[in-house]
Structure formats: structure tokens, C-alpha cells
Amino acid sequence: RPRILVANDDGIFSPGIKALAQAMSTFADVTVSAPDVEQSAVGHGITIRRPLRFKHTASAGFGDIPAYRVDGTPADCVVLGVHLTGQPDLVVSGINLGPNLGDDLTHSGTVAAAIEGMSLGIPAIAFSQQATPAGEYDFAPGAAYAARLAQEVLTRGLPPRTLLNVNFPALPPRGVRVTRVGEHRWEDRIVTRHDPEGREYHWVAGTSTAPDAHDEGTDYGAVDAGLISVTPVRIDLTARDLLGELAGYVPQL
């Protein structure tokens, strides 16, 4: 059986990681490594300034699946999980309470855990679940799909520096769509009001004005249309085409 490491951002007591770990355990040997519920992951990087705890925990409700709590970030959980329990064949992260779409990918702890797996040379998938308008989460359809997709990725692998970012719609999915990262943005409108003491406050509000927000070919558009969105993500942030031009004009000392 393949070996899978399961991490997340919401903490070891989140129902999302429980659903994901249980789905993976139907076909793989699973280890859970997730943040302590009391620990606010300040940032998403690797913690190098202070040491970390890695504690087996039976009380998190994972049954026979070995589960460890880490007093650190999602990325720390992956690093410690890989180094202290053995190299897995796949790293999965989530299922996050709430979607990770568009530019939000760059500050998602769920995606950060997958990036960490990828950096260690292990195929990695991040999973996130949209809430219903009432704020509820049904993880069952997503978890079942996650198990199918994981088996496919275990068979085929992923190219270097690449991970999959998967988002599940709030209601039972109507289908699956391979998507690109959308440019959907929220910040088009500020609504200013006054609190009960008469002091001003501001909502960042408004519906999206981005051209591709309702395009099912984007992650945002697919989830909005009730589809499971599967996005191949590559972390290559350098704008290589600019290197030469920039070298020509940046001030020298």
C-alpha cells in the first residue's frame, strides 16, 4: 500500500482533516501531522527560529491512523512528518474549511503545506471545501473524490515544482473541471458605515469585476458553477523575460 502524509491548516481537530485522512486510509497507509488546535500558525513558512514539538495524539479521533500534533505552521507539519515518520509517496493537505482560489493561493496555509511536500520532492495535492451560504460544510463528496484523485496521482506522478490545488463546491458537485488560477478580486468597492459609537468602519465589498470570474475555465468560475476545480500549480515566481531589461536600468551603487 502507498504511504500518504496528511496535513492541514485548520488544526488536528478540524472535521476536514478527519474526512480526508479516513478517505485516504481506504487504500493507503496514512499518517496525520497537523497543527495543534491551540497554536495560531503565525505565518506559513518553516519555523527555524524555535524548535517544535511533534506529539502523538490518540484523542483527535483518527482511530487506528497515527496522528501527530505540531506546535507550528502547516509547512512545519509536513517537514516534521516527512523526517520523523518516513518519506511518503504523496502529501495531501486539507480539506480546508473554505476555498483557496485565485490570488488567495499565495497566502493559503493549506497550499503552503502542499508546497512544502513539493519542495521535498513529493507529489502534493491541496484540498479545500467551499461553505454553503448558511456556513455549513459537507466533506463527504469531496473526500470521496480526493481518494480517487490521489490514486491517479500516485500512479502518474507530477512534474517537478508542480502541485495540484483542488476546490470542492459547497453543494454536491455536478462535475469536474481542470482549471487555471483565476484573477477574481474582491476589492472593487469599499462600503463605509458608522458603528454604534459613531466611529467609521469600512467593508471591502462588491462582486467581482475581473474578466474571468465567471469563466468555468478558472478555479473560481468552476467552483461557482458547482464543479470540482483541479488546478495544476507551478511555483516559478521569476519574471524571467524581465531579467535582462531590469539589469539595464536598476540603479547601481
Add this chain to the structure above:
Amino acid sequence: RPRILVANDDGIFSPGIKALAQAMSTFADVTVSAPDVEQSAVGHGITIRRPLRFKHTASAGFGDIPAYRVDGTPADCVVLGVHLTGQPDLVVSGINLGPNLGDDLTHSGTVAAAIEGMSLGIPAIAFSQQATPAGEYDFAPGAAYAARLAQEVLTRGLPPRTLLNVNFPALPPRGVRVTRVGEHRWEDRIVTRHDPEGREYHWVAGTSTAPDAHDEGTDYGAVDAGLISVTPVRIDLTARDLLGELAGYVPQL
């Protein structure tokens, strides 16, 4: 005179943002919009679930420069600053206490502020300062260089979806280097010890084993060599070459 919005991640009372705002004010009309010192920016995205305060603050020591405190994230500071004080010609972020290099870019609040400016269609630069081995920061050389670079960018602009990420070395810089984002990683070694109560803890430790860590063409390598690193960053996370292949094998419902 051009209009510049200055934001950061460390809070409005950080000496880094003061140095940056003052340097910019030598040639531009500057507005500061930065997180409240008491507010831990939980995450780096736009805050849409709760409203935000945007309070003028005279006590932060910016003299004649208008400065506003926001009880939100670095990205919130940029959104509110742009919408409530008028569209700037440039957004600058920092100077961060500590560098933002390699994969850390994806979870840096300093870079998140620049990304937000970029998303709003405004040229944006993120600035970060390495600490000396003793943990000290000298912002003077970096702030002076930031002013020169900002003027160049105001003149020439930046392509869409692109920003500059600038890191200053701990000691007075020996030169300037245009770089790519390095793949330097820290996580190659775990050192396990026992605390005074006999319980295990773990350091993520070790020197880098990445092939490009000492290459001056990377952000990490340049700063390590005592150079100012200027990296053109493009946020295009989609691995487009995989879209077709993936569509061929992801499980359908």
C-alpha cells in the same frame, strides 16, 4: 510630484516603514497605511468577513506624512489606502525586518502588500532587510537605494501582473544584482533534543543543500554575497503545460 502609498507587514510603529516613508518623501507625496501594532495579521489576504478601521494616527512619528492605522492585513492596508486616500502612482511595502527570499515569497506579508498593489493595476515594490548576525537592522543604506529604484520604476513602469521584490543585505551593500527567485531550502535536517523536563523537541536545521543557494544569480545568493537583490516577480501560478494532460486523466464523476 508622484504619489506613493507605503504599507508594511510589521506594523506602523516598525522602524523599517519609517525609514522607507521618509526616503520616499524626499521626492514624492507619501501616504502611509499600515497594520495596527496590536493586531496580529492572521493571514495575508483581503479581509472580507469583517469590516476594518482606517484611523489617522499622528503618534506614529511620521511627521508631516499622513499615516493611517488599519486593524487588518498588509493587503487590507493597500486596498483601504488606495480607495480612501486616492490612487497612487506606486505602492511600496516594507522595509521588512528580515529578508523575503526563495519560496518564502509565497507567505510573506510584505510581498502580499505589493501583490495587492499590483492586482489593483499599480506598480509595486516590496523591500526587506536582512538582520546582522547580532540581530540588528540598519535601514539607512536600503532606504536610500529604495528611493532611487522607486524613481526609476515611476519613470519606466512595470508590466502587468509583475512586481519587484528587493532584499538588502545586513551590512552596507557591495553592489546590486538583478536575480531570480532561488530554491534555497532549510529543511534538510532535523535536530532532536530534550527539554529540561525530558520531553523531546525538534529543530529544523542545517545549511542549504539546494544547488543554487550560493549562486549570486538567485535572490538568496546575492544577499548572501552582500549585494542588493532585485527580483522581478510574476504571479502566474498555473502550470499551463499540464492543463491538457491533466484533463485527460483526472477522474470524472
Add this chain to the structure above:
Amino acid sequence: RPRILVANDDGIFSPGIKALAQAMSTFADVTVSAPDVEQSAVGHGITIRRPLRFKHTASAGFGDIPAYRVDGTPADCVVLGVHLTGQPDLVVSGINLGPNLGDDLTHSGTVAAAIEGMSLGIPAIAFSQQATPAGEYDFAPGAAYAARLAQEVLTRGLPPRTLLNVNFPALPPRGVRVTRVGEHRWEDRIVTRHDPEGREYHWVAGTSTAPDAHDEGTDYGAVDAGLISVTPVRIDLTARDLLGELAGYVPQL
């Protein structure tokens, strides 16, 4: 049936609050109001600078017990729970992952929720569970005892400005002890070491030197001896005997 509001500090997905709510529901009408798992309660006070969400949540696993998530502090959860779902006969908080003993009471979120109930004129009890040396929690014995104690308090009431602070030992309790708040302290010794990069760090360490640390009449001593500790707590912080003397010597303007 009496009405009981259940809050906590660790978040709505913590197993401790589930055990407590279920135990209370055997004899009372229970409502759960607890922090959102994603929200780090920055501080323990009432949030007056920003508004709060109060969202019914079916996915937290409370079955028929109505459960609400709040994006705020433990005290916020009590205030909103009381005002939005009706005045309860009792407020209970916990079961916290980890004890709340001695001077730690003054910075415990679990106790802060009980203080809030007390301030609203409602009898209140805070419950906390010591971990085993292996870091595990067994909430069953504590939850069963909590139900018995709650019924007693519902019958007899508590004096104004007074709450009960209950701590359960790690292993099945040997008995029950009514205790005073101990003066046990940890900070008697600093252990200085060097990290893998050669930089100094410090552990606050050492066994307690406080005179009453092993006295079963203190909260700390009782739990240490394997007993359930029940401490009556009154929040009256003024050192009234000093008011006159101080008025005699504080500098006037």
C-alpha cells in the same frame, strides 16, 4: 429542564467542548457558542472595536444540540450566546485542553468565558483537563463529573462575582477536593542552550519552589495528587486595605 450555555477557548471543533456539551445535554437544554476554529482569539476580552459573526453550524458534530460559531474571543461567545439565544440558567466553559491553575487563571480564555457569564449575573463554571505525560486527554471521567456538579450548582446557585474553576487530573480521578488558588510558579530557573546555528536560546524551566505546590489544599496540589480540584473564585482585584495609605502618598499634579 434547565438551560445551559456551553462555551470554550479551544474552538468549536475541540473534543473537550463536545464531551462537555453532551454530558450537559443528559439533563438540560444545551446551546453551544464557541470560537471559530480559524480564528485565533487575540486576547480574551469583549470585542467592541469590530462586529462579530454568530453562525449556526451543523458540521461541528453536536447532533441535536444547537451550536454556533463566533469569530471572536471566549467572552464574545458568552455575550452573543446569552443575548442571541436567550438567558441560560448556567454558563459552563471547557473542557479545556490543559489545566488552568494558580496564577494562570488570570490569563485563561476558559476562565474568561466563565467570568463573562458571572458578569452577566449567571452562575458559571470553568472546566479544564490535565494531559497525560504522553500528551493525551481522556474527557470521559471529567465530563461525567461536570454534569453532576452542574446540577448541584443549578440547585444551590453561587454568590455574586463568584465562579467555580474545576480542573480534572490526567488519569481517572481518585477523589474530589475543594481548593484554594495555589501560588505554584515555574520560572525559578532559566536553562540556556545554543541552537544548531550557534545562537543562544533559553528555557524557562525548573520544578516549583512555591511553598504550597504540593499542598492538596491548592488547585495545583490537588490535581498533582490525582484529585478533581474545585476552586471557588471571586474576582475582586482591589487591595482595599491599601486605598487609604496609597491616597496619602501618591504624587498629586
Add this chain to the structure above:
Amino acid sequence: RPRILVANDDGIFSPGIKALAQAMSTFADVTVSAPDVEQSAVGHGITIRRPLRFKHTASAGFGDIPAYRVDGTPADCVVLGVHLTGQPDLVVSGINLGPNLGDDLTHSGTVAAAIEGMSLGIPAIAFSQQATPAGEYDFAPGAAYAARLAQEVLTRGLPPRTLLNVNFPALPPRGVRVTRVGEHRWEDRIVTRHDPEGREYHWVAGTSTAPDAHDEGTDYGAVDAGLISVTPVRIDLTARDLLGELAGYVPQL
């Protein structure tokens, strides 16, 4: 010259601690030990689960006053400051941005630092500054008064388990008042609104209904009346008069 340790809750770059340290240095040998600006003090207790850094920092603008940054809580700063730089004659904490009044004392980091000094057997004073309605802080009058009060306390000492909690009004003070801890509360009213997306949110609002809120003999009332409030605080949380009665009725196993 007496030795004074200065700590706070807002971080080493806050203008409040600078004002306080400088005022103390006019008559004492001062050491500053304060939280790192980047570190959100998760909780206010002593950190015993992970080690701490204690780093000299020249860049915080304290001039000749030795200043150390700690990656921990306000209480950690006091413990490390006392153990690593030598026993002071007085611990002062603040000046906090915002008041610490009434029941808020039990969850104030500024007060927690003073409690820590007190627990170590050192006289301790916590200082806090009310903001003007416009959100500004003028620390000058408070800092000057703090120096006078500190000298008085150094001469006369404080009884065991007792500290002073001092709050400065927003505008230049009209006088000084020795006060008791008030029972002022905010939570009497919930204002429910809808956000731009139509979802409900709630403000905890309303003016105080507590009987003593406008009594100048309380900390809240004094500050409200434009006076400096000096409150003697004793941390003795046990409701001793209830110990016997409670022992008579708590359920035994």
C-alpha cells in the same frame, strides 16, 4: 541609582514603551525587555513549552538604554529580563496603547507583565494610556507622572502579592485619584446589522449600565473624568468564605 526593568505588551517598537523607558532613565538604571514586533503574544502566561530568544537590539531607538527583544509574552519578557540581566528594584510595564480598566485587568498583557514582576517578589506597576476620540496618544504627561510615582514606590515598597495599575486619561490629566477596580461593562446591548453581502453581523455596543461606571472612585470613572487613576491590585482569587460551604455539597466520587 535604582534598577528598573521596563516591559510591555505592544512590542519593543511601540512609542509607549519608549516614553516610559526614557522617563525612568532620568533617575534609574533602566533595562528594556519587550516582545518582538513580529511575535503575536499568544496568551499572556509564561512560555514553558518552547524556548525563547533574548536578543539585544540597538535599532529600537532606546539610545543608551540596553534593550532586548523576546519572542514571547509580556510575562516571558519579565522572567528573562530578571534572570538574564539581574534583579531589578522595580518592574514597570507599558505605557499600553489603550486603557486597562475594570474586568479587563484579568486579560491584559500589560498587567500580566506586572503580575510576573510581583510574583518574583519585585514591586511592579502597570501603566496604560487612553486614546483620544480621534485615536491619538500623547504619552508625555503620563510618562512624567510615571517617573514620579515610580520613585515613590521605590522608597515605600508595596505589600506582597500587590501591584499598582495606573491609567492615564486621553487629555492632559486634571488630577490624580486612588481608585478601586470598577465593574463597568460594555455588553448590555447587541446591535445586529447586515453586511454588503446580506449576511448578519453583531456589534457588542451600548453605554455602561453598571452602577459605578461614573463613580470617580473607580478606575473607569476616574479616567472618564480626566483623572490619572492609581489602583492597588491584589491577586487573591480564592473566595475563601465559600470553601467550607462548597466542601459540604460538591459531589464526591
